[in-house]
Amino acid sequence: MNLGLIPAKWAALTPQRTALIDIPHQRRINWADLDTRVRRLANGLRALGLRSGDRVAVLSRNSIEYQELYFAVGRAGLVLLPLNWRLSTDALRTLVTDAEPAVLVASAEFRNVASELGRAVDLVSLLYYGPTEDGSYEELIASAPDSEPPWCEQVRDTDPYFILYTGGTTGMAKGVVHSHRSAAAGMLNQTVAERIVPSDVYLLTGQMFHIPVVLSMNYLAHGCPVVLMNFDAQQALAVIEQERVSAFLGITTMLNWMLAVPGFDSYDLSSLRNIQYGGGPMPSAVVRAVAEAFPCGLIQGYGQTEGTTMSFLSQEDHRDALRGVHPHRLRSCGREGFGTRIRVVDPNGHEVPRDGKTPGEIVVRSEANMLGYFRRPELTAATLQNGWMRTGDVATWDHDRYLYIVDRLKDMIISGGEKIYSIEVEEAIGRHPAVLECAVIGVPDERWGESVKAFVVLKPDQKATEEDILDVARKHLASYQKPRSVEFIAELPKAPTGKLLKRALRAPYWADKDIP
Amino acid sequence: MNLGLIPAKWAALTPQRTALIDIPHQRRINWADLDTRVRRLANGLRALGLRSGDRVAVLSRNSIEYQELYFAVGRAGLVLLPLNWRLSTDALRTLVTDAEPAVLVASAEFRNVASELGRAVDLVSLLYYGPTEDGSYEELIASAPDSEPPWCEQVRDTDPYFILYTGGTTGMAKGVVHSHRSAAAGMLNQTVAERIVPSDVYLLTGQMFHIPVVLSMNYLAHGCPVVLMNFDAQQALAVIEQERVSAFLGITTMLNWMLAVPGFDSYDLSSLRNIQYGGGPMPSAVVRAVAEAFPCGLIQGYGQTEGTTMSFLSQEDHRDALRGVHPHRLRSCGREGFGTRIRVVDPNGHEVPRDGKTPGEIVVRSEANMLGYFRRPELTAATLQNGWMRTGDVATWDHDRYLYIVDRLKDMIISGGEKIYSIEVEEAIGRHPAVLECAVIGVPDERWGESVKAFVVLKPDQKATEEDILDVARKHLASYQKPRSVEFIAELPKAPTGKLLKRALRAPYWADKDIP
Structure with a gap:
């Protein structure tokens, strides 16, 4: 499955349905228009002389254009390189020197940084979009044909699709390479965990250069609209009410901020079906507060950029724990997902006892595991061993295979x-x-x-x-x-x-x- | 994903939960025991001298052993050949001569036919199970080690997994070969359509030599128990009540028979969440009667052995049509499934107008498409063309891509x-x-x-x-x-x-x- 074809499917099935709602820029786009722009963009990028596997970097806050690029590079057989705009220019220069993108696309807001990066790497093209842009991104789309990009057919689902850098703050950043297949496998785990229905509406609370972009991509794969914003607690509540949002991912801080918004009770949150939270266990008191405040199911996900979401504490697990059955499981990050096998092992690779006490390293077998680290064969070989991925996370597990994170191995x-x-x-x-x-x-x-x-x-x-x-x-x-x-x-x-x-x-x- | 590993996953997560409920033989087996038997069976089959890709034929009504064989051949890198016991011995002889199984496993009931087939083909072993059996199947399991079969690791997910013969009554039978991947892709479509939850219980109404076995396999993949029976309308109602069945596949005749069971209203059917039906559109009057009689959602599936279920008329489509919104859609077999692309084309391969009037052939692009017909390269090439599968079914489609089957091309x-x-x-x-x-x-x-x-x-x-x-x-x-x-x-x-x-x-x- 080429994930760049997602808009093609929904442009066929529900052309007039809204695909993306861009809150900061007060825009929305339907599937038919999105698909046409994606086809043009894919053709336009290839017309610059790009070849299959070439990287297209993006430096932008969440926007419709960002999502267009995710789809267009897939459709064109290219690879997306989403850049973390929160990094310093020096750190970003290190990343692009490593990844060597052929094209950099930036929103007008990051024009200065982008042009600096353009001097550090040999770009075929530097494109801008946004309210004060030079029109280059839109010109590329306008000038390209809207025919089906022929390269799409040549993409194998094990080909690289995007590269997300992690550990960027130390100069030791490494590019996690995901294929169409690995991203789709992560999405399947999410489909099973979230039990998506056609009427769902997803709010993307994070930034599109982070791995949870796979969650919003999955709602798009189901034809459900995704709401883009730059998170603000009060605005998030207003958006949930206004767009009838049914699901979002909330890290602890976000949920705490939302609960603290004055007049919380005055927002109509009845459209919510699922809140997923992650990034380590949330204090039980916060889970209970969230469960009381939000009228929906809760899911905890444990994941890494390298493997997307690997384990889930399910809606049922939460429901049971909150009513007193296995209440300690609120401290667990759950069990392996649908397409995932998880083991907790000692340094010799043997499973540690499932006693809830003996720590070991979490290792994961899944089609959602990354292809590897970009141009880091030794680090890749140290991480992916015999089909299992070492997470570097230390955990205990109990008799029923619920995982309790103890520490990062390196901590x-x-x-x-x-x-x-x-x-x-x-x-x-x-x-x-x-x-x-x-x-x-x-x-x-x-x-x-x-x-x-x-x-x-x-x-x-x-x-x-x-x-x-x-x-x-x-x-x-x-x-x-x-x-x-x-x-x-x-x-x-x-x-x-x-x-x-x-x-x-x-x-x-x-x-x-x-x-x- | 090797589908033979399904019991390994659930033996780890929910070892004591029931995996299979065998109504005719009044037996049930949990995941831990099932997984152990599957491992032994896989090792036992290989110990007979079988090599990867060798066929293991089965001649049996639905039984726990049948499901064990589905899992064990996957685990052992072998290929299952489920035989339609309703065929004549002559027709079966033609099939096994074509498919050349190395092993034939039969229930005691089919001992005579099995021993005749054993004379037509060069078998390494002929194994029996059932109440009046010779003990050979159980002996194979008992004598083999319960260690993890090492061949499992060598199976690529594009390797053949099972062969289902179709068109068996004319002597022109052809073996449809599915891989682990294609079966799993069909299962994903079902997961999205049926929105499976962990508490589901599935009733297999059909026989395990037919493609809907993929539906029950999918519930097993989710760790949900599957109830095996040989369909009888009155018994089916009793089983739904007794086992708290939440989903089953009902062809029109089955549903009509069930509605006609005396005292229908006295059965507690409140556990049902989904009835899927298929095999051509069901008269609207029957759909309405079913919707009134059964307290659950309805899904229509359109499929073929070659592609499993390809289109779905969803729960929402039924709900809308039954309350008068697009009521004509009850005559439609719905739209392409989650991982499927469908086109309706003229003999030149161009899409026919989406006017609900112009007929064309349904062609399908999907990872769920079969690998091909066993040892029929020309027929395979005529059916799978440029990544699209010709279904031989003639349909019209409307503006919203709902499909209306008109005829079989050959009819x-x-x-x-x-x-x-x-x-x-x-x-x-x-x-x-x-x-x-x-x-x-x-x-x-x-x-x-x-x-x-x-x-x-x-x-x-x-x-x-x-x-x-x-x-x-x-x-x-x-x-x-x-x-x-x-x-x-x-x-x-x-x-x-x-x-x-x-x-x-x-x-x-x-x-x-x-x-x-």
């Missing part, structure tokens, strides 16, 4: 030969009533290899000393797990998605050393 | 250069109040090439002459469409599935000629 601290899972230490420190949040890392220690260091953010107007924190840690942890030092800071370094960046905490300590 | 009559669709003539004759049912064929005609002949079954205690029939035909048809002759018969030749066998009507007239 695990080894001190005096003992493995210390930072999440356990963080949970202990979090019990102190003055602590808002904390992060625990390993820092170099000549005697022990690494020692435990805690960064603590206190609640406003609350106080605690290093000794207070060590006291609570001592009370709940083994001696070897206890922090050697505590540092109070104003806030933890986080990505704009709300994801904690431990790398940034670790960097100063490990600058002249091999990061373990 | 179309050409008389004096004019195309005559037998269904149109049959509908005209059916307007005579004394006609119960009729079938129209073309017979050789020296002047016109073919001429129209009608076979008519009258209602009990009713009378009509040939002239009465011709009168009603004249009234509703063009002159060239009118039958040249009418023959009254007691009943029409039908397959046990209720499907009309026009071949049987045509045979005497075309015995010494090329069938057009």
Whole structure:
């Protein structure tokens, strides 16, 4: 299946139905018009002299044009390279130097960065769109024929379709390559988890350079409209009411913000059927608050850019846990998805006991696994082994194969030969009533290899000393797990998605050393 | 995806949950036991000396063993050859001579036929199961190790998985070869159409040598129990109540029989969520009766052995049509499924107008299309052309791409250069109040090439002459469409599935000629 053909299908079946609703630009486009523009765009890109497999980079916030590019590159046998516009120009320069796109498409807003990137890489063309653009993107579409792009037929579903870079903040960024097949397999898992019906309307809360774009792509594959926005909690509630949104993906922070919107109860959210959340387990209290506030089912997804969503805590799991059956499962990220096999293994590849206690690494077998890392054969070989993908995530699993994430493998601290899972230490420190949040890392220690260091953010107007924190840690942890030092800071370094960046905490300590 | 791994997945996730419920033999088996038996069976079959791609034939009514064989051959890299036990021994001999199975597995009931077939083909082994068996099937399972069959890893999903013979009654039978991939693609279409939930329970009403076995396989892929029976209307109602069945496939005759069961209203059918029906459009009156009698959604599927289910008239289509929105769509077999592209084309391959009037041949593009016909490269090449499969079915389509089957291409009559669709003539004759049912064929005609002949079954205690029939035909048809002759018969030749066998009507007239 060439995913670029999605608009062809729905232009045939429901040409007048809305495909995309672009909230920031107050536009909408139906399937017939979208398909015509996608065909023209595909022909136009090839007319620039591009060959199958060439990369087309995009630097833009969510927009109709962005989605057009996803479809057009598939239709033209090209590969999309969505760029994270939140990165610095230096970081982006590193990415495009690695990925060597032949074309860069940017919205007018990113004109300066785009033209800088254009100097770093040998582009065939640099195209712009947006309200203050030079008209080049629209000219390309207008000048190209609307005939079916012939290259579409030559695309095998195992050919690369898009490359998403991860780990971009450290200069160690790697390009995760997905094929039409792997993306479609991720979408199938979502279809089964979300039980999509034709009347669904999906709200894309994230940015289209992140892997959850596969979720919105899946709703489009079902012919359901997707609403594009740049997330704002109050606006999200208004959009759900106005567009009768039935499903969206909410990370913890987003859901907390939405719950805190003044007049929350005045929004009509009755159209919602499903909220999926992810990016690590959500505190049970938040899950309960969300379940009470939103009139719909909840799904937790656990995934990675490399494998899209791999496990799900289903609607039924939530329903049971919330009414007291296996309530601890609210802390689990669920079980393997429909087309996925998951094992939790020790360093020798043997399954660890399913006792809910013994940690191991999550490994995944699935057609949704990435093809590999772009131009990184050794890293690819270290990650994809005998058909299984190493996730680098440490988890326990229980008798029924529910997964409990313990840590990122690379966040695990080894001190005096003992493995210390930072999440356990963080949970202990979090019990102190003055602590808002904390992060625990390993820092170099000549005697022990690494020692435990805690960064603590206190609640406003609350106080605690290093000794207070060590006291609570001592009370709940083994001696070897206890922090050697505590540092109070104003806030933890986080990505704009709300994801904690431990790398940034670790960097100063490990600058002249091999990061373990 | 190797479909033989389905029990491995659910033995891991829900080992104690029932996988199969065998009504005739009053047995049930859970996933853990099923998976162990499947692994042993796969190892046992290979231990007989079989190589990847070798065929394993089955001659049996629906049973747990039958489903075990479907899974075990996948797990062992072998190919299943389900035989239609309703065929004559001569017809079966033709099939096995063509397909050359290495092993034949039969239930005790078919011991005589099986041993005759064993003489026609060079078998490595002939295994029996069932209450009066020789124990050979169980011995094979008991003697083999329960380790994971290593051949499973070597199976590519485009490898052949099973062969279903069609057209078996004429000696022109052809083996339709499906791969793991094509079967899985058909299952995906079903997943989207049926919107399966974990609590579903599926009742297999048909026989496992027919393509709807893919529907029950799909429920198994979702971890849902499948109930096996040999269809009986009264028993089906009792089983739905007793096993809390949520979905089944009902052909028109089955549904009519079920509606006619005395005390229909006394059965608790509240567990039903979906009834799918197929095998040609069902008279609107029957659809309405079914919708009123059964408390669930209706789906019509149109399919072929070669492509599994290709189009669907959805739950929403039924709901709309039954409440008066596009009510004529109850005569349609719906629109292309999730992973399917459908076109209706003229003999030059150009789409016919979407006017609901102009007939053309349905052609289908889908990953669910068969690999081809076994050892029939020319027939395969004539059927699969440039990625599209010719169905041989003639249909019109409307502006919204709803399909209306007009005829089988081979049932179309050409008389004096004019195309005559037998269904149109049959509908005209059916307007005579004394006609119960009729079938129209073309017979050789020296002047016109073919001429129209009608076979008519009258209602009990009713009378009509040939002239009465011709009168009603004249009234509703063009002159060239009118039958040249009418023959009254007691009943029409039908397959046990209720499907009309026009071949049987045509045979005497075309015995010494090329069938057009």
